[in-house]
Amino acid sequence: MSLLEALTFFPLAILAVIGAVGMVVARNPVHSALFLILNFFALAGIFLTLLAPLLAVLQVIVYAGAIMVLFLYAVFFFIQPGQRFTLAYSLPAQALLGSLVIIVLFTLMLYTLYRGSLFSVPSIGAAESFKRGEIFPINAFGSVLFSRYLLPFELTSLLLLSAMIGAVVMTRAPRNKNILQKKGITTEAQGSKDE
């Protein structure tokens, strides 16, 4: 691990953790979202140090850009008069139990990492391997994606299609407004979301 790497990695890692922790502890969901965006940015940086510039870019565009915007948008939906954010946490006991489990899990995983070994034999497929420390050319990336990983790629399209249909289904305005009026809540303008 070179110094440069260390210098970029550790601050970014700290930022990522701060973002993550912040997201969990922030009372206001909007703050949470912002913390998460911070985390995503930091991760994008880490992707860069891990020699994955394409992913870093996608991370910024897709995650920080599209997804988080969606999140914020959804959060804003809920900002209604009288709505409380304060009820954001669970009971202390729950938090305690949760933390306990997380600590155990994390310890276990760390132990695993400590005892375990990463796979060290060079990858078998020659096409997709590249020299250590080298950034993989984008066109090769494409050709691997569209040849060897054609199936998951195609499946993704199906996945997104179904997600789109689902989103439409869930957010369409109900035809029958009686239920809403009974609840005494006024309907707001609907926006269907898709990709």
Place this chain on the structure above:
Amino acid sequence: MTQIQTIHLGSFVFLSPLLILVACVLLLILLDAMKIGRSFKVQGTMSALSLLFALIALAVFFPFNPVQLFGGAVIYNGFTALINASLLLLLLLTIVISSPYLLKVKSEGFEYFPLIITSAIGMMLLPMTRELVSLIVSIEILSIPLYILSGYNRHIEESKEAGFKYFLLGAFSSSFLIFGAGLIYGSTGSIWLSDIALNLPLVEEKFLLLLGLAMLLVGLGFKLAIVPFHSWVPDVYQGAPSPVVGFMAGAVKLSVLSALLVVLFYGFGLISLYWKPIFIILAVLTMFLGNFGALHQMSLKRLLAYSSISHVGYIITGLVIPAPAISTAIIFYAISYAVAVLGIFALLSMWATEKSDDVYLDDIRGLSQKEPLVALMLAIFLMSLIGVPITAGFLAKLYLFYEVYRAGYVYLVIIAIINSIISVYYYFRVITAMYILPAAAPSNIEGDVNFAHAALNSANQSNPFSARARVRSQESAPLNLLVGYVCLLISVALGIAPRLILLLLNIYHI
């Protein structure tokens, strides 16, 4: 440097069932968008037809020899073809009952059919994939429509709640799945099952690998509703629309189980020593929790949900046997379970209304008088779930327990037997309600039903939209009855003469 793999178009004919389904999905969406044929009947008929085509295609292009596609990412063989055929059949039956159901609950929108077919595509792909990322994507394709479908009755709060719970926990579990895949990737250097199997001996310290496997099993276990990843099942099954539950209870299990078998035997067969004991403990936990949970349920759907958990428990006792031949027993069990449970939900969905499609035990009291045939069919399906002879459930249990016993896990068989005994109680409660209790005056018979204080205990569980009025006699639901008949026929046929299917499953084990 890059080598573009040639794709043999010829072998894609084998995927024609899947392609037909995809085409059908697209067609349905397009028609909907173009406001053509916007009725459940038309959509349902079209879906059913395409399913029939798919079935025919599957039969025509039956892979007598395994077919390798997408560079080995998909292996389509007899086993998966059988699974696919079963799934298609289940879907077909589900679709038949869906249109009347959607009409009854006054559902909006016509995305139901594309969604459920998409989900089936995911299910069908799942056992074929030999690569973890495709596997994960398949699971997502399977899941995401189900999330939506669970909450499809948007005007019913419970349905939405079911969808939400299912989704949030589902997403939670898929992050485990992905994380697990990542760890396996790191520790074995590949996510291709064949490569994993090849590289396994090279892995020096298996901790990371096992961590990844554990995470992977969390994700798959969640889909299968293995305890302790089961907790969504009762809530979702109770809230989700009945046809969807009927479909996913059986089909998801069938599909994910076969995927699990594929992953375990083709990917991690070498370290079966490590994962075998887990399934002993998980099976025991699952059986007990499922059965104990079901004991006091008043909602039929919830009861069946718990029972489905317990059935997963029985099934995964088979996984303690690290031999591919076990797949015959497991898949036979899963199929027999799926048929019975679909039959039950086909009948239950008859009584859905706009307000609720939950059915409580009180609602079906005296059913044998009002609708003797429905009651009889329900009873036979329940018998199949118990494992009483002349139904498929019995032979499935016998076969499975036989395999487990033969492998030397007598104690596991005995635990399963104890659980079957416990399960008899709650299944018979349903039969009691249908056949014995009078339709009138509620609740004071409870002391009667009460076997040693294990009361029905309905005090805190009352149906807000009591469906009692819904169970009317002579309610015309020919399609539901039709599906009931078909399931009954299959169930009994598998229980009396399962020679053919056992033969096929034996030949085409995984």
Place this chain on the structure above:
Amino acid sequence: MNDIVDYSVVLSLLLFSIGILGVIVRRHPIVMFMAIELMLNAGNLLFIAFARHLAEVNGQIYALIMMAVAAAEVAVGLAIIVALYKYRAEVDVDAISAFKG
């Protein structure tokens, strides 16, 4: 333990754990969902780190596909959440417990 990959894996584990914690302790549906996104990201980090470790591109491709998966989940998830909570006075996951027992 001095390779960047190792540290990345540790970071990934940490983020994953924090994500779980978020799901367990928070009661706001969207925040919970965000925590899940964090977990997915931890997975992606894992893929990318291992891709670097193994010096191959596959891990990155997996991460890319996982991103699509995440996006699909987000689309559906947010839709469900909005549909469920739009008409509720209180945005609290604990309020969604009509089913229990």
Place this chain on the structure above:
Amino acid sequence: MSYIHLAIVWPLVGASVNGLFGKWLPKKLASFIACFSVLLSFLASFLALVMYLMGIGALGPSGQYIYTLYSWINVSGFTSDFGFLVDPLSLLMANTVSFVSFLIHVYSIGYMEKDEGFTRYFTYLNLFVAMMMLLVTSENLVMMFVGWEGVGLCSYLLIGFWYRNKAPQRAGVKAFVVNRVGDFAFLLGIFLVYAIFDTVRFSELAKILGTQVSISPYLMTVIALLLFGGAVGKSAQFPLYVWLPDAMEGPTPVSALIHAATMVTAGVYLVARLNFLFTWSQFAMLIVAVIGAFTAIFSASMALVNNDIKRVLAYSTISQLGYMFLSAGLGAYPVAIFHLFSNAFMKALLFLSSGAVIHALNDELDMRRMGGLAKYMPKTYANYLIGAMAISGIPLLAGFFSKDAILYSAYTSTPLSFPSVGKILWIVGVLTAILTAYYMFRQIYLVFLTPPRFNPSLHPHDPPNVMLVPMWILSLGSVLVGYLGLPVLFTSILGVPNVLMPFLNRVLHSVTVTAHKVGEPISNKELVGEAIVTLVSVISALLGLFLAHYFYKLRYGITEKLKRIFKEPYLTLLNKYYVDEFYNGLFVVNGKRFADFLDAEVDRGVVDGFANFIAFFIGALGQLLRSLQTGLIRNYAWYICVGAIILIVLLFRGVIT
């Protein structure tokens, strides 16, 4: 002799006809069918006797003729045929039984005339005859047991004949149950016999035991005592005698037939029939004798103060049966059978006469409300007197000869291991003889001779001929049957042969334990001994007679004073030594308490409670586990994490170990 089965078949036919169609039959026809069937039965057995005596038909080596009707049970080595054993013993029994039965049947026509259950009565009675004949003629233990239980059943049915009243029913159940206690032993005896000898046929058993076999005397004692247990129950010996006095609740002819003349003697018949077996165990025989002697004096003492005319006779019956066992136990089987034979006539006579009295007094049983009946019912009185004299041992009547034979056998017997026992038993027998004479004449006085105490509105008179004729015939019998078995003293004086003893001796083998061998030429010394014994018994009979005369004639009314003076002994006797109360307390009350305990505490509490507890436990566990399903997503997520941890730990455990 192959007609012997008709002796059973005819009464059965009679019972079936009356039982199935009795409802539609006129009373006369029904009674005719019943009586005629028994008459046929008697004729069949008599024919067999005649044929036997004339030597017609092939006899077995031991002078027995076996006739098998069909094979009843035949399972892998175990055989029990529906077969008949014709030999002197069974012939004597069969003839006695059928003859007395016939007389009592005839008597019953008059006695039961006005009863609503007329045909039912005759059905049961016929059935009884059939069963009794089966008992005495069957050729194996199991078939005998069939008759044994069959007569028990008829006894139960007939005791409880008047089912509207509680007391007869209780008595009937008591009789059946107490008998079953005896039968329990009897059954075990049969099992043991089969287990050891591999057969239950009398002839084969006799053959086996006739030779020298190596069987432990202990085992033989057990077998003998078990079989004797059956006899104790049926023949109402101590300690199972309690049912017989209560059995008097039944119609009087029934008491006469079943509970005096025939059925109760079945025990004696059993012992005699199995003489070859009892001979093997001296200890068992001693027990038989001692129990017989004890029962004789014990029940005679209870008869002393009892006021119920029939119960006195019942105690007398028990006492006489005790005599029979006394002699049987000493090995003098023919003597026992002789007494049985004479007793059948005497007791039947007494009961029938008492029945006439009861009938005349409108079902009055209490002797304190009788008296002076000799004037009103002279013929009955005559009969009664003959019976009482006979049974008391007044010389030259039947009872005198048979009782004398018993006492003589006791006097002379010297059981090998306990030589002095014979004399003791003799003394007991003599004392009993005194008591017998006393209570019999006490009865005569109380009923016939003391001043009348009955309801003056009644006009007792002698019964109609249909009842009287059987009584006369029995009286005749009571006088004469004794001459069939004259003792040596008389045979030597009169020169008249003893016909009965040699006849019986053909099967009732001489027994080693008694010095006296009946029918053999004897020495003068023995003759003197016999003379002494005879004298003593005559004196004792007269003494008893005199005592009764003294208390109830000479000093009439003194008994009241005596009752006051000897209050405690009197009450004890009146209350039958409190044995019933003791049994009731020990078996019935405790048994009921125990049964309640078993039912409520053990069965419902522990056994069923355990099953219910499991169910409850599972149910409670179900509730508990249900509470895990909180409906909260974060809890579910937490479970998943815990599950993940469990999985990881489990997987690692595999690696680490």
Place this chain on the structure above:
Amino acid sequence: MLYQATIPILSILIFTPLIGALIMLFSATHSIKFHRFFSLTISIIAFLISVGILPFLKDLGTFNLEEIYTWLPQIGASYHLGIDGISLWLVLLTTFLFPITILYSFGSVHFREKEYYILLLITETALLGTFLALDLVLFFFFWEGVLIPMYLLIGIWGSGKRIYAAMKFVLFTVVGSLFMLVGIIGIFVYSNQFGPSTFDFVKLRNIPIPLELQTWLFLAFTLGFAIKVPTFPVHTWLPDAHTEAPTAGSVILAGVLLKMGAYGLLRFSVGLFPAAAIKFSPSLMALGVVGIIYAGIICAVQTDLKRLVAYSSIAHMGFIVLGIFSMNSIAQSGAVIQMVNHGLSTGALFLLVGMLYDRRHTREIAEFGGLAIPMPVFYNFFLVVMLSSIGLPALNGFIGEFLILLGAFQVNYYLAGVGTFGVILSAVYFLYNFRRVFHGECYSSENRLLKDLNLREILALAPIVLMIFLIGLYPRPFLKRTEPSINEVVMRVNRAGAILYLSPTERAQKEDVSKLINLNLTENLVK
């Protein structure tokens, strides 16, 4: 030697009632009369068929009229039926009792009659199948098939706590039967060592099983059968089920259902695992004896007439268990005939109690008294049947009890001795309660106005009483046909015993030899 029947007469026998039930199920008519007489006709036809079999039975030491068809080759199950001297009588008992119960039910079942008769016929099929199946899976098939119809019969047409009773019945039965299933799987797995795995009883009983495995399998099977019999201490379902069941249900339960357990003990527990059966015979005999005494004592204080009969039933079944595990021909023959006897007499007792209940709508003994006056015919029937139940000689009950005790006595003096004590108890509790019900003055006006039996009821009872006398007086035809089959069982037991009770070294040698023998045997099987 296999004798393949040209006409599958046993199958026809088994499925006649089922076909009848199906016809009734799908018949459109709502005429109750049709259903009544149709079911009666069907059951009578079944009876006639079963009687018609009698002349065709040859050597009953082996199975007669066998039918073998391959059924599930993958699972190893076949459709194998056969009849021998043990099952013959149970089959006849079944077909004999069903017309009677159906005839009786005409007057006592007044709602949901169609279902009622359908369920009865289904039960009959399942029972016949249980007795005739020679394949363990097929046996289990039919065995479980009884469960649901019986559950519904008790649950729907029962009285009082009927659902509790029905559920208890089902749960107890299922506990047993599922453990039996484990045993079935166990022997199936083991049989793999001697050629292809099989469920076929005839093949299975020829394979030598090591003692330890035999022990476990025996226990699994025996648990299932013992619950059904029922043996102390797993009997508590019976009083409840019998008491709450409708009369016909009680008759079938007591008459035939309990025999399934006893039959299973004799055919499978003893037949398949003779060595283990020898090992456990003292304990099981003891259980039988405990049942006799325990139930006998409890009977004495029952206040419910039906419960009384139910407990007496436990006592009688105790005799059967005692007989079966005495392991000799006499006792086992006695046990078989006692099964028939118990079916007849207890069945008749339940019928009688049911007839009383139909009139008076109570079964409390205290409510009755003096019934002999208004109901003389009833009284006499009850008397005869009760006496048969008490075991009075010359009636059927005696034959069985006597042979059982006689046989048991050859094996164990003490247990048989204690068991014999049951004859006293049965007299006590029956006579005591008989007196309370029938004797004394008839005070209550309700009792005084009771109608005596009508012709239909007499017709239902008369055949049973006839059989009671017939078996009691001439049991030879019954015993003669049972004996060869029992001898076969005993012969196998003795052979196993000869190996079991040798010294260890001798046994080892013997086992080697027997293995050799059986290897030859398996070769033959393979051929």
